[in-house]
Amino acid sequence: MPKRSDDKRSTAKAEYLARRSKGEKVNLRELSERVGVTYQTLRNWKSAGHWDDELPKKARGGQPGNKNSAGKKNASGSHKGAPAQNRNAEKDGAYNKVFFDMLSEAERDLMEKAPLESRAALEHEMKVLKFREHKILSKIAEYEAALEDTFFTSSILDMRTPAKGQDGAEQAMGMYTKDSAFNRAMKLQEALYKVQGRIAKVADSLRALEENEKRLALEAQRLEILRMRATGAVDVGAPDENKGENTS
DSSP, X not given: OOOXXXXXXXXXXXXXXXXXXXXXXXXXXXXXXXXXXXXXXXXXXXXXXXXXXXXXXXXXXXXXXXXXXXXXXXXXXXSOOSOTTOOTTOSSSSSOOOOGGGOOHHHHHHHHHSOOSHHHHHHHHHHHHHHHHHHHHHXXXXXXXXXXXXXXXXXXXXXXXXXXXXXXXXXXXXXXXXXXHHHHHHHHHHHHHHHHHHHHHHXXXXXXXXXXXXXXXXXXXXXXXXXXXXXXXXXXXXXTTTTTOOOO
């Protein structure tokens, strides 16, 4: 008796997954002939059943036993790497990690004095932002006042060779990159927009904080009036209590 369709599908799926798990390539046409179904039927089973989704996931990186990086300079175990807390890649300090045991006395003092309470922190940030805004605006005004043919050195590449018979080195070649005053002013404008955008957000946060404090103060007053009424501490009439009475 021929196998039922479900049995054939299960057999085909089991063989497909077993061979693919071993890293083998499966010829669907040959597999369909061996199971006794058409090639298109087998393809439909594979697609509808998402057979490939049931394959074991490969671990990231090299697979067990591979020796792709053996003997190479940066291969794992070939050297100890950079020491802990090194700053080899640090450029300007804007994004470097903070190691508290490596801070100077002045830096520790600055960290200790940094405000943590919401309002104080926002006000401190606003002061810093306004200072940055002032510095950027002053620099933009300086560049705008410069002559049109004024250029400013932005980078220097200085290649040197050891001097013969002398200490030090002698210059072999120098490469200099310069910016016009206009270009520098445009770059500062972009920085200014970011600072002013942050100023607007901090101002909104301060405004929201003030409004919340006012609401809390009013709510506290209302609760105090209700408490005094409930305890009889003072006779406080409702605002509309005598409204509408005939006073004539």
